[in-house]
Amino acid sequence: MPPELLRMIIAAVLVVAFVFLNAMILGYMERKVSAHIQRRPGLMEVGPHGVLQLLIDGFKLIGKQLVVPEASNKFLFRLAPILSFAPCVLPFVVIPFAQKLQIASMDISLIFILAMTSINVIAILVAGWASNNKYSLFGTFRSVAQAVSYEIPLLLSILSIILITNTFSLQGIIAAQKYYWFILIQPLAFIIYFISGLAETNRAPFDMPEAESELTAGFHTEYSGMGFSFFFLAEYANMFTVCSIATVLFLGGWKGIPLPLGDYTGIFWFMLKVYGLLFVMIWIRWTFPRVRFDQLMTFCWKYLIPFSLANLLITAVLVKLI
């Protein structure tokens, strides 16, 4: 077997394992953080401080039957969770966890990641449509409109970084932050990116597609068992991807106080930053009420896009002058 192929297989296994692990860590983190925000202990039963709870939940979800509604389009209904899960694994291939911890380095890594995360919208569309449930369809309408709209400010804010670095390579962008993090010179772009990222991953206060007080559970109302878990895994994987891009673009990626074996131990700093951002995401979710759908769109088109365009313009002028 050629060593390159072996490497890819090991990498693929590791990535999928990491996606599951990430969902467990995030699931635990979300439940614990929310509990402490709400002044209650949260998970306590399974294992010390409930750390094994998510493992048990995983087994439970695997053991559950996937109920396929009679009036649904059965093929599409089964396809949607897979369609949601598969593309969200792929970005992990190019994420630079440390100097030498990157499975494949591409010159267009950033574009690759953005392309992969966009596929999630199609999965939601398929899921909502195939369920043949009005609440699901509602969630789908909202989700598609929301994801398509918020992709624009997201890309515009990334573009201002690209203008500075002249590369789409994630390692290249990290290398460009040798002396300072880009959050210092592009704070507005960071804020816009982060808000759009919340909306892209359907996190509160922008969790329109699954606004449970209005739409019961939105597009995944009809899903149970592993069908639901795939959406769940995909959501957490997407959150991780969004936060790792933020880390790479604005927070210097794996750079930090040098540790021994710096080529590999950068992963410590990388993870610290990513999970720090994820913590902020969770914090926001458990503090704010949900915005209304039309307000969400207004916010995107009337505020985020003009601001990100202005930011891009100013960046372009400054880059040209300097």
Place this chain on the structure above:
Amino acid sequence: MHPATEKLISALQELSIQVDACDYQQRGYHFEIDLEADKLRSLAECMLAQEMFLVFVGGLHVKPAIEIVYQFASFERACRLVVRAAVKADNSMPTISDIYQGANWHERETRDFYGVVFTDHPYLKPLILAEEDVDLKPLLKKDEDLKETSEVRWAAPVEEKPEAEKAEQG
């Protein structure tokens, strides 16, 4: 007596509706009206014009005919009226749900419980009871329990009393 209440009383008297003052301490309402079903709609219009609100509509199964009880009160002052009207011979009653929209549900509920038909009601389907219980009429009394109208009214001497006490309140 509050000037607005006086105005209400005279407006009702213009419609030749007799208003009797009652002892609030004993009954919890200030005025009572016994009404013919025909005058109900003009009474309701008068009430709305005088800025009263509808507290409830309820039924009362007595001999010889079911009575519908309306209670009105005021947002601004202490003034509570009870209006009783016996249903027409065909067990029907004019609706006031186009005057007081709030009466819509109360009338539907009364139809559920007593089977009284409110004529011209926009949607007289069961509200509280299930669709299949349309003929249940749970609050109708059995014959042996049924009382005469006079048996559930205040005895005459008690009704004399309020006049004296009302002056104190006013």
Place this chain on the structure above:
Amino acid sequence: MGNLAENNTLHADLEPAIDIPSDNHYYLNMGPQHPSTHGVLRVLLEMDGEYVVEAQPVLGYGHRMQEKMGELKNWRAFMPNTGRMDYAAALQYNHGYVGLYERLCGIEVPARAEYIRVITSELNRIVSHHLWIGAMLLDMGAFTPILYTFDDREQVLDILEDVTGSRLTYCYFRVGGVCKDIDDNFIEKTRAFIKRQRERFDIYNDLVTGNIIFIKRTEGIGIISPDMARRYGVTGPVLRGSGIAYDVRKNEPYSVYPNFDFEIPVGQNGDSYDRYMVRLEEIEQSLRIIEQALDQLPDGPFLGKVPKKLKMPTGDCSFAVEAARGELTYYLVSGGGDIPYRLKIRVPSYSNLSVLPELCQGMLLSDLVAAMGSMDLVIPEIDR
């Protein structure tokens, strides 16, 4: 695919409520099991995209025919039922029911009992508003406030549990007084709660009142005009949010409410935000009443002399109290004896909810949730 049109035929029997929708309209069934209908309320919606064209509440899923039971039982036997209509503000339902018999039979109530009734009723009102603040924000997608309000709620429930013996469906009042006296421990704990609750308002304001998302979602949403309120018989905080200072405690004072100095908070626009502010302010006013009542609390018996079997005069009697959700009126027709001939219970949420079809025309679905949340509906109370 595209079976929305097919699904609509499921509701063919309900057609008269809502006209047959055109191609662009469709039905949406909100409830009876839906996260934001708080109990088993079903609202049948005709939708045009995200907009509500028409709404038709369908009631009766929790119907128990309380009025029939009222005709079959004497006051002692029916007493526990009163607490089971509005489970969030049971003591006020107790209060109206015992007040009714006391008025009808001319029973004197000892002064201490009246004070205890007022104190516990107002505590119950606070508890009810706590529940509401949490539930409404939960409807709007904020998960955290409910845990904070429940933290406060627990404090009161502990106090009430000591004296009433239950935490939710109280049956504490008796004709002629209350069933158990309050002690120094109760007074001490209540005073401690008043102090604590006043400090907690800052937390509420930080967490909720000033939140831009909350303001944007409630301001100008679900406006009930004074005229509309009158036509529907809307009462309680919902009415006061529309700027009408109607409160049975002031308008037709009962019990010892005239002895206390308190205000009726009113809103200006009648939107969801005003209703929220009114309720928040009402908690403060209730605290004031409790404070004064504790200061003035007289000594004496807590239960007057009441005959074992009441002898009701023939005639009718009405008793209105200000429950947490609005005016609660018991109307009793007596044919003598100790069992009512007819007991009509006018519940506030019933009239408050009847505004919904007119209120929500042309509303977004999300606003409907916010508007319904701000009305503070308790479904078992509506269904009785």
